[in-house]
Amino acid sequence: MLKSFSLSALNCFSEDYISARKNLLEAYRLVSPRLQKQHQSYQHPLPGPTAETLTCDTLYIGSNQHPQHLLVLISATHGVEGFAGSALQTDFLGQLEELLEQHKNLGVMLIHAVNPWGFAWLRRYDHQGIDLNRNFIDFKQALPANQEFDNYLPKLLNPDIINPEQIHKLWENIDQEAFIDTVARGQYCHDTACFYGGKKPSWSRTIIQQITSLPQVRQAKRLAVIDLHSGLGPYGYGEVINDHPPATTGFNYAHSWYGNNAQSVALGDGCSTVKTGLIDYHWHSVIGERGCFVTLEFGTYPLKQLWISVLAEQIYNNEAQRLKIPRDLQHSTVIELKKFFYPAERSWQEQVIFRGRQIFDLAISGMMQ
Numbered sequence: 001m002l003k004s005f006s007l008s009a010l011n012c013f014s015e016d017y018i019s020a021r022k023n024l025l026e027a028y029r030l031v032s033p034r035l036q037k038q039h040q041s042y043q044h045p046l047p048g049p050t051a052e053t054l055t056c057d058t059l060y061i062g063s064n065q066h067p068q069h070l071l072v073l074i075s076a077t078h079g080v081e082g083f084a085g086s087a088l089q090t091d092f093l094g095q096l097e098e099l100l101e102q103h104k105n106l107g108v109m110l111i112h113a114v115n116p117w118g119f120a121w122l123r124r125y126d127h128q129g130i131d132l133n134r135n136f137i138d139f140k141q142a143l144p145a146n147q148e149f150d151n152y153l154p155k156l157l158n159p160d161i162i163n164p165e166q167i168h169k170l171w172e173n174i175d176q177e178a179f180i181d182t183v184a185r186g187q188y189c190h191d192t193a194c195f196y197g198g199k200k201p202s203w204s205r206t207i208i209q210q211i212t213s214l215p216q217v218r219q220a221k222r223l224a225v226i227d228l229h230s231g232l233g234p235y236g237y238g239e240v241i242n243d244h245p246p247a248t249t250g251f252n253y254a255h256s257w258y259g260n261n262a263q264s265v266a267l268g269d270g271c272s273t274v275k276t277g278l279i280d281y282h283w284h285s286v287i288g289e290r291g292c293f294v295t296l297e298f299g300t301y302p303l304k305q306l307w308i309s310v311l312a313e314q315i316y317n318n319e320a321q322r323l324k325i326p327r328d329l330q331h332s333t334v335i336e337l338k339k340f341f342y343p344a345e346r347s348w349q350e351q352v353i354f355r356g357r358q359i360f361d362l363a364i365s366g367m368m369q
Contacts, residue, residue, distance in 0.1 A: 009353050010346065012090040013083065017113065017120035018052055020086040024112055027093035028059050035100060036062050042207045046127050048120035049329055056207050059110040060216055061096055067107025069367040070220035071360065074111045074227045077132050077204075077279055079118015079125065083342035084298050085228030086112060086119075087349070088356040095357070103368065107216055115204045121327055122338050123317070124310065125196070132204045134186035134197030134277040143188040143199065144276050152183060156193055157318070162311045167304055180303075186276040192318045194310055197277045208279065212286045223291035224257065224363035225283050228356075230341050231306060233271040233299030236351030239263055240359060241272050241295040243280040250284060253292040257366025258359070262294060271297060291367065296359055298352050300343055309333075309340040 075085025244250035263270030
């Protein structure tokens with residue numbers, strides 16, 4: 001039988017946050033000391049499931065501390081989605097020596113587990129129920145309204161319809177795409193419901209703001225930022241999502257560097273929809289005219305299964321909080337949520353590694369033009 005992929009690359013995948021961080025730091029330790037290396041840990045205020053310390057780790061590697069071109073890879077913006085992103089970051093560390101020998105003006109920054117609590121406790125959200133990818137708004141202004149979401153709330157929290165036979169009732173008598181656009185857009189009123197953006201900046205947002213103030217980020221002449229996610233799109237396929245407004249410099253860079261791989265949300269392309277408060281928007285302001293930010297989204301299972309997994313886990317989490325009992329990582333809804341966002345299956349893992357390497361190469365090639 002033909003070997004489509006080196007099995008050693010698949011060792012980059014882990015089954016929990018602790019193992020993922022350990023694998024990453026071991027790969028980082030093995031990077032040649034001839035290169036400039038910098039490691040910063042940001043400790044989360046709460047512990048993990050085994051009382052372990054949770055951190056967001058930033059690793060910088062380059063020929064010097066002031067790169068002209070900087071590639072930034074982010075994992076676990078949506079906690080439980082961190083398995084694919086962490087594996088790609090660990091795999092990439094093994095490629096760096098040769099790459100940085102070829103490109104002396106290139107630096108690489110890995111932001112590992114930007115939402116470490118969600119990664120460790122297997123939630124998309126953080127310890128306050130906040131979706132980090134809805135949290136980047138101006139909280140000095142009035143919170144964005146989403147009246148249609150309020151109308152759907154009773155259904156979203158109804159356990160009787162969150163199953164394969166009844167899930168269609170979520171969008172009964174309305175357009176399914178309109179329902180998805182409305183609910184996924186984000187909401188700022190219900191901290192016990194999905195896609196909650198919070199009422200103030202989250203812990204992870206404050207960390208991102210500190211990281212984007214680092215000199216490597218501020219001083220680079222070219223920036224390519226890739227946020228690694230999973231869950232939307234065809235199984236194993238990595239879609240490049242471009243949230244820059246059309247005709248802007250960032251939009252044009254994304255099109256130039258990634259070609260037709262880059263799908264524009266504003267133009268209605270691809271698997272995503274327009275949302276409020278994305279982490280993208282903060283990076284857009286940081287990058288300015290220097291490059292672009294894209295999301296690399298690895299598909300898993302059908303959309304119907306996404307809604308069942310996300311909503312069933314939300315209902316379980318609400319009940320556990322109401323009863324003041326610890327979150328059980330072996331609860332069926334938690335297990336199913338992890339399975340949805342991380343199919344621990346060889347062919348999916350192979351596709352993730354292959355596509356990740358391909359897109360990272362496009363980003364680097366684009367910056368070097």
